Amino acid sequence: MNCTCFQYSALELDRRSINKRIKATAAILKPLVLLAENPTLRLKLLRCPHCAQHWQTGWEWSLRGSEYAYHVPEIDLADWQQEPYLQPAAWMVYGAMMEPYYAKNTFEPSNKPCGVAGCPHRAIRFSGVCEPHHVEQLQQFGMLPKRPVGRLFPPYGATAPAA
Ligand SMILES: [Zn+2]
Ligand SMILES: [Zn+2]
Known part of the structure:
Protein backbone atom coordinates (compact mmCIF):
# COMPACT_ATOMS: atom_id res chain seq x y z
CA MET A 1 0.00 0.00 0.00
CA ASN A 2 1.22 3.46 -0.83
CA CYS A 3 1.32 6.11 1.88
CA THR A 4 -0.72 9.30 1.94
CA CYS A 5 2.09 11.65 3.10
CA PHE A 6 2.12 13.53 -0.21
CA GLN A 7 -1.53 14.50 0.27
CA TYR A 8 -0.52 16.82 3.09
CA SER A 9 1.24 20.14 2.58
CA ALA A 10 2.79 22.58 5.03
CA LEU A 11 0.25 23.49 7.68
CA GLU A 12 -1.48 26.83 7.01
CA LEU A 13 -1.41 29.10 10.04
CA ASP A 14 -5.11 29.42 10.68
CA ARG A 15 -7.42 27.65 13.11
CA ARG A 16 -9.48 26.02 10.38
CA SER A 17 -6.47 24.28 8.83
CA ILE A 18 -5.09 23.25 12.20
CA ASN A 19 -8.43 21.89 13.43
CA LYS A 20 -8.78 19.96 10.19
CA ARG A 21 -5.30 18.50 10.71
CA ILE A 22 -6.15 17.56 14.32
CA LYS A 23 -9.05 15.46 12.98
CA ALA A 24 -6.80 13.73 10.42
CA THR A 25 -3.93 13.09 12.82
CA ALA A 26 -4.95 9.68 14.21
CA ALA A 27 -5.04 8.29 10.65
CA ILE A 28 -1.77 10.03 9.72
CA LEU A 29 0.09 8.62 12.74
CA LYS A 30 -1.11 5.03 12.37
CA PRO A 31 1.39 3.81 9.72
CA LEU A 32 4.31 5.96 10.99
CA VAL A 33 7.30 4.69 12.96
CA LEU A 34 8.19 6.51 16.17
CA LEU A 35 11.81 7.76 16.08
CA ALA A 36 12.02 9.84 19.26
CA GLU A 37 9.87 11.32 21.94
CA ASN A 38 10.16 14.37 24.19
CA PRO A 39 7.94 13.60 27.20
CA THR A 40 8.53 17.01 28.82
CA LEU A 41 7.22 18.92 25.82
CA ARG A 42 4.86 16.05 24.85
CA LEU A 43 6.25 15.88 21.30
CA LYS A 44 7.02 12.97 18.99
CA LEU A 45 9.21 12.64 15.92
CA LEU A 46 8.08 10.00 13.42
CA ARG A 47 9.00 8.65 10.02
CA CYS A 48 6.94 7.14 7.23
CA PRO A 49 8.24 3.61 6.41
CA HIS A 50 7.08 3.98 2.79
CA CYS A 51 8.38 7.38 1.64
CA ALA A 52 10.70 8.33 4.58
CA GLN A 53 8.83 11.62 5.14
CA HIS A 54 9.46 12.86 8.69
CA TRP A 55 6.63 14.12 10.85
CA GLN A 56 6.43 15.83 14.24
CA THR A 57 3.46 16.20 16.53
CA GLY A 58 2.44 19.43 18.21
CA TRP A 59 -0.35 20.56 20.51
CA GLU A 60 -1.68 23.82 21.90
CA TRP A 61 -3.57 24.65 25.10
CA SER A 62 -5.89 26.95 23.15
CA LEU A 63 -6.80 24.01 20.89
CA ARG A 64 -7.77 21.77 23.85
CA GLY A 65 -4.35 20.16 23.83
CA SER A 66 -5.23 17.96 20.85
CA GLU A 67 -2.29 16.48 18.97
CA TYR A 68 -1.66 17.35 15.32
CA ALA A 69 1.02 16.02 12.96
CA TYR A 70 2.95 17.97 10.35
CA HIS A 71 5.84 17.47 7.90
CA VAL A 72 9.33 18.33 9.14
CA PRO A 73 12.76 17.98 7.51
CA GLU A 74 14.90 14.94 8.33
CA ILE A 75 17.05 15.58 11.42
CA ASP A 76 19.70 13.92 13.59
CA LEU A 77 17.88 12.44 16.60
CA ALA A 78 20.26 13.99 19.16
CA ASP A 79 19.73 17.42 17.55
CA TRP A 80 15.98 16.92 17.67
CA GLN A 81 16.12 15.91 21.35
CA GLN A 82 18.05 19.08 22.08
CA GLU A 83 15.65 21.30 20.17
CA PRO A 84 12.51 19.86 18.53
CA TYR A 85 10.90 21.69 15.63
CA LEU A 86 8.70 24.71 16.12
CA GLN A 87 4.98 23.92 16.44
CA PRO A 88 2.96 25.71 13.73
CA ALA A 89 -0.04 26.39 16.01
CA ALA A 90 2.25 27.99 18.61
CA TRP A 91 3.72 30.09 15.79
CA MET A 92 0.20 31.15 14.77
CA VAL A 93 -0.67 32.15 18.36
CA TYR A 94 2.61 34.08 18.58
CA GLY A 95 1.77 35.94 15.36
CA ALA A 96 -1.57 36.99 16.86
CA MET A 97 0.12 38.18 20.08
CA MET A 98 2.68 40.21 18.13
CA GLU A 99 0.11 41.72 15.79
CA PRO A 100 -0.65 44.85 17.91
CA TYR A 101 3.05 45.63 18.14
CA TYR A 102 3.61 45.36 14.38
CA ALA A 103 0.44 47.34 13.70
CA LYS A 104 1.74 50.22 15.88
CA PHE A 141 13.11 42.67 28.86
CA GLY A 142 9.65 41.09 29.01
CA MET A 143 8.13 43.94 26.98
CA LEU A 144 6.92 41.65 24.20
CA PRO A 145 5.65 38.03 24.16
CA LYS A 146 8.45 35.49 23.91
CA ARG A 147 9.03 33.55 20.70
CA PRO A 148 7.71 29.98 21.14
CA VAL A 149 10.32 27.28 21.70
CA GLY A 150 11.39 25.17 18.76
CA ARG A 151 13.66 24.99 15.79
CA LEU A 152 12.52 27.08 12.82
CA PHE A 153 12.01 25.27 9.52
CA PRO A 154 10.56 26.22 6.14
CA PRO A 155 8.08 27.65 5.32
CA TYR A 156 7.99 29.35 8.74
CA GLY A 157 10.25 32.39 8.80
CA ALA A 158 12.48 34.30 11.19
CA THR A 159 9.86 36.90 12.10
CA ALA A 160 6.41 36.43 13.63
CA PRO A 161 3.81 35.41 11.03
CA ALA A 162 1.10 37.89 10.06
CA ALA A 163 -2.04 37.16 12.07
ZN1 LIG B 1 4.85 8.45 3.39
ZN1 LIG C 1 20.78 42.39 13.92
Missing part, protein backbone atom coordinates in the same frame (compact mmCIF):
# COMPACT_ATOMS: atom_id res chain seq x y z
CA ASN A 105 5.34 50.24 14.71
CA THR A 106 6.93 50.69 11.33
CA PHE A 107 10.59 49.95 10.91
CA GLU A 108 12.67 52.04 8.56
CA PRO A 109 16.18 50.80 7.90
CA SER A 110 18.96 53.31 8.59
CA ASN A 111 22.30 53.33 6.77
CA LYS A 112 24.15 51.95 9.82
CA PRO A 113 24.89 48.26 10.36
CA CYS A 114 23.17 46.36 13.19
CA GLY A 115 25.05 46.79 16.47
CA VAL A 116 25.07 43.05 17.19
CA ALA A 117 28.44 41.59 16.21
CA GLY A 118 28.26 39.44 13.09
CA CYS A 119 24.68 40.42 12.20
CA PRO A 120 24.43 41.14 8.45
CA HIS A 121 21.31 43.36 8.69
CA ARG A 122 21.06 47.12 8.81
CA ALA A 123 19.97 48.85 12.02
CA ILE A 124 16.49 50.35 12.01
CA ARG A 125 16.09 54.10 12.58
CA PHE A 126 16.05 55.25 16.22
CA SER A 127 17.59 51.94 17.35
CA GLY A 128 21.15 50.65 17.24
CA VAL A 129 20.09 47.24 16.00
CA CYS A 130 18.12 45.57 13.20
CA GLU A 131 14.42 44.74 13.48
CA PRO A 132 14.79 41.07 14.59
CA HIS A 133 17.37 42.06 17.22
CA HIS A 134 15.24 45.00 18.38
CA VAL A 135 12.27 42.64 18.90
CA GLU A 136 14.54 40.10 20.61
CA GLN A 137 15.78 42.74 23.06
CA LEU A 138 12.23 43.81 23.94
CA GLN A 139 11.39 40.13 24.49
CA GLN A 140 14.37 39.72 26.80
Whole structure:
Protein backbone atom coordinates (compact mmCIF):
# COMPACT_ATOMS: atom_id res chain seq x y z
CA MET A 1 0.00 0.00 0.00
CA ASN A 2 1.22 3.46 -0.83
CA CYS A 3 1.32 6.11 1.88
CA THR A 4 -0.72 9.30 1.94
CA CYS A 5 2.09 11.65 3.10
CA PHE A 6 2.12 13.53 -0.21
CA GLN A 7 -1.53 14.50 0.27
CA TYR A 8 -0.52 16.82 3.09
CA SER A 9 1.24 20.14 2.58
CA ALA A 10 2.79 22.58 5.03
CA LEU A 11 0.25 23.49 7.68
CA GLU A 12 -1.48 26.83 7.01
CA LEU A 13 -1.41 29.10 10.04
CA ASP A 14 -5.11 29.42 10.68
CA ARG A 15 -7.42 27.65 13.11
CA ARG A 16 -9.48 26.02 10.38
CA SER A 17 -6.47 24.28 8.83
CA ILE A 18 -5.09 23.25 12.20
CA ASN A 19 -8.43 21.89 13.43
CA LYS A 20 -8.78 19.96 10.19
CA ARG A 21 -5.30 18.50 10.71
CA ILE A 22 -6.15 17.56 14.32
CA LYS A 23 -9.05 15.46 12.98
CA ALA A 24 -6.80 13.73 10.42
CA THR A 25 -3.93 13.09 12.82
CA ALA A 26 -4.95 9.68 14.21
CA ALA A 27 -5.04 8.29 10.65
CA ILE A 28 -1.77 10.03 9.72
CA LEU A 29 0.09 8.62 12.74
CA LYS A 30 -1.11 5.03 12.37
CA PRO A 31 1.39 3.81 9.72
CA LEU A 32 4.31 5.96 10.99
CA VAL A 33 7.30 4.69 12.96
CA LEU A 34 8.19 6.51 16.17
CA LEU A 35 11.81 7.76 16.08
CA ALA A 36 12.02 9.84 19.26
CA GLU A 37 9.87 11.32 21.94
CA ASN A 38 10.16 14.37 24.19
CA PRO A 39 7.94 13.60 27.20
CA THR A 40 8.53 17.01 28.82
CA LEU A 41 7.22 18.92 25.82
CA ARG A 42 4.86 16.05 24.85
CA LEU A 43 6.25 15.88 21.30
CA LYS A 44 7.02 12.97 18.99
CA LEU A 45 9.21 12.64 15.92
CA LEU A 46 8.08 10.00 13.42
CA ARG A 47 9.00 8.65 10.02
CA CYS A 48 6.94 7.14 7.23
CA PRO A 49 8.24 3.61 6.41
CA HIS A 50 7.08 3.98 2.79
CA CYS A 51 8.38 7.38 1.64
CA ALA A 52 10.70 8.33 4.58
CA GLN A 53 8.83 11.62 5.14
CA HIS A 54 9.46 12.86 8.69
CA TRP A 55 6.63 14.12 10.85
CA GLN A 56 6.43 15.83 14.24
CA THR A 57 3.46 16.20 16.53
CA GLY A 58 2.44 19.43 18.21
CA TRP A 59 -0.35 20.56 20.51
CA GLU A 60 -1.68 23.82 21.90
CA TRP A 61 -3.57 24.65 25.10
CA SER A 62 -5.89 26.95 23.15
CA LEU A 63 -6.80 24.01 20.89
CA ARG A 64 -7.77 21.77 23.85
CA GLY A 65 -4.35 20.16 23.83
CA SER A 66 -5.23 17.96 20.85
CA GLU A 67 -2.29 16.48 18.97
CA TYR A 68 -1.66 17.35 15.32
CA ALA A 69 1.02 16.02 12.96
CA TYR A 70 2.95 17.97 10.35
CA HIS A 71 5.84 17.47 7.90
CA VAL A 72 9.33 18.33 9.14
CA PRO A 73 12.76 17.98 7.51
CA GLU A 74 14.90 14.94 8.33
CA ILE A 75 17.05 15.58 11.42
CA ASP A 76 19.70 13.92 13.59
CA LEU A 77 17.88 12.44 16.60
CA ALA A 78 20.26 13.99 19.16
CA ASP A 79 19.73 17.42 17.55
CA TRP A 80 15.98 16.92 17.67
CA GLN A 81 16.12 15.91 21.35
CA GLN A 82 18.05 19.08 22.08
CA GLU A 83 15.65 21.30 20.17
CA PRO A 84 12.51 19.86 18.53
CA TYR A 85 10.90 21.69 15.63
CA LEU A 86 8.70 24.71 16.12
CA GLN A 87 4.98 23.92 16.44
CA PRO A 88 2.96 25.71 13.73
CA ALA A 89 -0.04 26.39 16.01
CA ALA A 90 2.25 27.99 18.61
CA TRP A 91 3.72 30.09 15.79
CA MET A 92 0.20 31.15 14.77
CA VAL A 93 -0.67 32.15 18.36
CA TYR A 94 2.61 34.08 18.58
CA GLY A 95 1.77 35.94 15.36
CA ALA A 96 -1.57 36.99 16.86
CA MET A 97 0.12 38.18 20.08
CA MET A 98 2.68 40.21 18.13
CA GLU A 99 0.11 41.72 15.79
CA PRO A 100 -0.65 44.85 17.91
CA TYR A 101 3.05 45.63 18.14
CA TYR A 102 3.61 45.36 14.38
CA ALA A 103 0.44 47.34 13.70
CA LYS A 104 1.74 50.22 15.88
CA ASN A 105 5.34 50.24 14.71
CA THR A 106 6.93 50.69 11.33
CA PHE A 107 10.59 49.95 10.91
CA GLU A 108 12.67 52.04 8.56
CA PRO A 109 16.18 50.80 7.90
CA SER A 110 18.96 53.31 8.59
CA ASN A 111 22.30 53.33 6.77
CA LYS A 112 24.15 51.95 9.82
CA PRO A 113 24.89 48.26 10.36
CA CYS A 114 23.17 46.36 13.19
CA GLY A 115 25.05 46.79 16.47
CA VAL A 116 25.07 43.05 17.19
CA ALA A 117 28.44 41.59 16.21
CA GLY A 118 28.26 39.44 13.09
CA CYS A 119 24.68 40.42 12.20
CA PRO A 120 24.43 41.14 8.45
CA HIS A 121 21.31 43.36 8.69
CA ARG A 122 21.06 47.12 8.81
CA ALA A 123 19.97 48.85 12.02
CA ILE A 124 16.49 50.35 12.01
CA ARG A 125 16.09 54.10 12.58
CA PHE A 126 16.05 55.25 16.22
CA SER A 127 17.59 51.94 17.35
CA GLY A 128 21.15 50.65 17.24
CA VAL A 129 20.09 47.24 16.00
CA CYS A 130 18.12 45.57 13.20
CA GLU A 131 14.42 44.74 13.48
CA PRO A 132 14.79 41.07 14.59
CA HIS A 133 17.37 42.06 17.22
CA HIS A 134 15.24 45.00 18.38
CA VAL A 135 12.27 42.64 18.90
CA GLU A 136 14.54 40.10 20.61
CA GLN A 137 15.78 42.74 23.06
CA LEU A 138 12.23 43.81 23.94
CA GLN A 139 11.39 40.13 24.49
CA GLN A 140 14.37 39.72 26.80
CA PHE A 141 13.11 42.67 28.86
CA GLY A 142 9.65 41.09 29.01
CA MET A 143 8.13 43.94 26.98
CA LEU A 144 6.92 41.65 24.20
CA PRO A 145 5.65 38.03 24.16
CA LYS A 146 8.45 35.49 23.91
CA ARG A 147 9.03 33.55 20.70
CA PRO A 148 7.71 29.98 21.14
CA VAL A 149 10.32 27.28 21.70
CA GLY A 150 11.39 25.17 18.76
CA ARG A 151 13.66 24.99 15.79
CA LEU A 152 12.52 27.08 12.82
CA PHE A 153 12.01 25.27 9.52
CA PRO A 154 10.56 26.22 6.14
CA PRO A 155 8.08 27.65 5.32
CA TYR A 156 7.99 29.35 8.74
CA GLY A 157 10.25 32.39 8.80
CA ALA A 158 12.48 34.30 11.19
CA THR A 159 9.86 36.90 12.10
CA ALA A 160 6.41 36.43 13.63
CA PRO A 161 3.81 35.41 11.03
CA ALA A 162 1.10 37.89 10.06
CA ALA A 163 -2.04 37.16 12.07
ZN1 LIG B 1 4.85 8.45 3.39
ZN1 LIG C 1 20.78 42.39 13.92
